[in-house]
Amino acid sequence: MQRILFLIFTSSLLFLSYFSYEIITMPGFIDDTVEKSSSEGTIEEGDGYLDEIKELIGDPLDFKSGAPTKAGTNIEQSQSALIQKSTIVTYQVTNDVLSNGIINTANTNQTEYARDTNDHHRLWDTFKTIIPADLRTNVYSFSVFSDGISNLLGYVEPLDYNGDTWQLGVDFIDSIDKKNFYYTLIHEYGHLLTLNNKQLVSNYDWKTFDQKETTYSSFYGESTPDSYMNVYYQEFWIYYYKEWQHLNVQSDSKAQQAFYLEHADDFLTSYAVTHPEEDIAESWTFFILSPKQSNDTVAQKKQNFFYQFPELVETRTEILKNLLTEAKKD
Known part of the structure; x- marks a missing residue:
């Protein structure tokens, strides 16, 4: 008798397990796709706002006066x-x-x-x-x-x-x-975003300002190791920063043009070569105003750089939502 009851109990568990599995995987009952991460959902939401913005004003990266x-x-x-x-x-x-x-x-x-x-x-x-x-x-x-x-x-x-x-x-x-x-x-x-007091420390040794130690140094301070500016600098600028300084690219327009032509695939705009701080600001703007790129070039990797920070993905979506509100005023 006990063996019969055990077999009935075991069979019931197997049946329930099978039925439960079917419920979990049955199309239409519960979504059978892998649940998207919150970041992916936030990116898609931001892209949706961007599409609406484009319908209203066209490509926000395409403007007539200025560049x-x-x-x-x-x-x-x-x-x-x-x-x-x-x-x-x-x-x-x-x-x-x-x-x-x-x-x-x-x-x-x-x-x-x-x-x-x-x-x-x-x-x-x-x-x-x-x-x-x-x-x-x-x-x-x-x-x-x-x-x-x-x-x-x-x-x-x-x-x-x-x-x-x-x-x-x-x-x-x-x-x-x-x-x-x-x-x-x-x-x-x-x-x-990249130069505020949470990203830079102002009390550093001015005698070593031009030596550029392990972290990126601004005129107003030294970036913290995990700051957006320093992580960006370490990934994209550290290899030719001294060359950039030696050529006086920041101040010499001819040097800017030459440096940009030599590294055209590394920069989203020619203006970005004028300074690492301008480069990250240009990449940030493209990150906000266009979809995620394919990472085929260094310039595209710069634009995609900000996606590794969930808080900035959320900021992108919030800014695009706000920009849509502003665009609807016109």
Whole structure:
């Protein structure tokens, strides 16, 4: 009797196991595909927003006035006479609100526009819409300037030695081309992302600044080992950084052209060769504004570099969602 009951019990378990397996694998009952990782789902969501953006405004990387080669300014050059001369008005930013606008009275060419506070707020509101609130808390100053069409499109610069607070500057004339303006804002945020006080340490030995030890050194500090900038530098720049310095690529336009032609497959734009910090900002902008690439070239690998960081994949999707909201306003 006990043996009969055991056989019945065992047969029941086998039947239930078989039935359970069929339930798990039965098409249509429960999804029979391998569950996608959260990152893959987030990437697809971002690509969906990007497709909608393209339907509204076309390819965001294709704009008429200016070019990716001009999207931003190297941080070491941010105190240049060009910016000082072309500044129109500068605002304090407190809790995302502009206040205490100071007009540059020396810029007599833009006296009328200096008083157009509505347009100044419009430019700032575009930045607020596109860049998530928790990512722009270190922007304490906003400057509107213009040096004409398609020269300097925008810049960021730290307001303190430790990189805790920053100023964002935009060229109001170049902002007329919406895609141009969107590109610029995302590029400039790329600098804020990679050069903030969580990515750099300011108290390092200035005597060894030019020696470039084990981590990437900016004019304002040394990158931490796990920072985006240092990981990017170690992967893409360490092999020809000294050559780049020796050729004075940062300051010599002919050297820039020659360096780009020699390493054309390594850079997404010719402007990216001007500095490692510009290169990562350009790659960041392409990461946001186009789909994942096939990794056939170093340039494509640079664009895909950010996918290894889940938090940046989420940021990409959030920015694209916000950009879609901004694009629908037009």
